[in-house]
Amino acid sequence: MIDKRTYNRQYYQRNKEKAKAYAREYHKEHRGEANLARKAYSQTHKEQERATGKAYYQSHKEREKEQSRAYYQSHRLEYMAYFHEQRAKLKLEVLTQYCVGEKPRCPHCGITDIDVLCIDHIKDDGNKHRRQIGGLSGNSFYKWLKGNNYPKGFQVLCFNCNMKKRMNGDGQCQNQVM
Numbered sequence: 001m002i003d004k005r006t007y008n009r010q011y012y013q014r015n016k017e018k019a020k021a022y023a024r025e026y027h028k029e030h031r032g033e034a035n036l037a038r039k040a041y042s043q044t045h046k047e048q049e050r051a052t053g054k055a056y057y058q059s060h061k062e063r064e065k066e067q068s069r070a071y072y073q074s075h076r077l078e079y080m081a082y083f084h085e086q087r088a089k090l091k092l093e094v095l096t097q098y099c100v101g102e103k104p105r106c107p108h109c110g111i112t113d114i115d116v117l118c119i120d121h122i123k124d125d126g127n128k129h130r131r132q133i134g135g136l137s138g139n140s141f142y143k144w145l146k147g148n149n150y151p152k153g154f155q156v157l158c159f160n161c162n163m164k165k166r167m168n169g170d171g172q173c174q175n176q177v178m
Ligand SMILES: [Zn+2]
Pocket: 106, 107, 108, 109, 110, 111, 157, 158, 159, 160, 161, 162, 175
C-alpha cells in the first residue's frame, strides 16, 4: 500500500512525456484565453498597475537624482573649473572679435587684463538693447553676440573707461591714449 503522493509521483514519472505533451497542447489551445485573461486583468487593475509603475519610477527617479547629486558634489570643483574655463574661453573669443589689433585691450587706457575688459555698446544704448534681447548679460550676452555672428555696434572697453564714458554722457572717455 503506497500513499497518494507517492502514487501520483510515480504515475507522473511513468507518464512524464505524455503529461508534458498534454500541457503543451493545453497551453497552445488556451493561449488566446490566457492573453485575454491578462488583458482583462490589466483592464480591471489599471489603477493598480499605473500606481505600481509610478512608484517604480518615483523610487528610481529619486535614486538617480541622488546619484547625480552625489556625483556632482564629489566633482564640484572640476565642474566649476570647467565652467570657468568655458566662460573665459568664450569671453576671449568674443573680445578678440571686437578688439582693435590681435589681443583684446582697452583702446582708451590700453589695459589688456581680460578680467577688467568688457563689451561696450558704442552708442550707449546698452540697457535698451539688453531689454530687446531679453535681459542677457555676462556669459549669456557673449553667447548671444557669437550666435548672432558678432553684429556691429560694439567695442572692447575696460570697466573704468566704460564707466567714465557713461558718466561723461558724451560717449567719450577722457583717458584717450590712442
Ligand atoms: Zn580703459
